[in-house]
Amino acid sequence: MLEPMTPYDRRIIHLTLQDSPYVQTQSTGEGEQRRVVVSLKQTKHES
Numbered sequence: 001m002l003e004p005m006t007p008y009d010r011r012i013i014h015l016t017l018q019d020s021p022y023v024q025t026q027s028t029g030e031g032e033q034r035r036v037v038v039s040l041k042q043t044k045h046e047s
Contacts, residue, residue: 005035010027010034022040
């Protein structure tokens with residue numbers, strides 16, 4: 001989980017990581033406390 005940031009900065013992170021086969025991004029929180037969560041994608045052999 002990253003620190004709270006502006007909508008522009010969150011968008012840059014989402015766009016930069018959107019094609020990664022290993023991680024996914026999600027925004028969470030509200031208002032000035034909105035932040036990006038970067039997590040590992042599950043592979044097909046994981047349960």
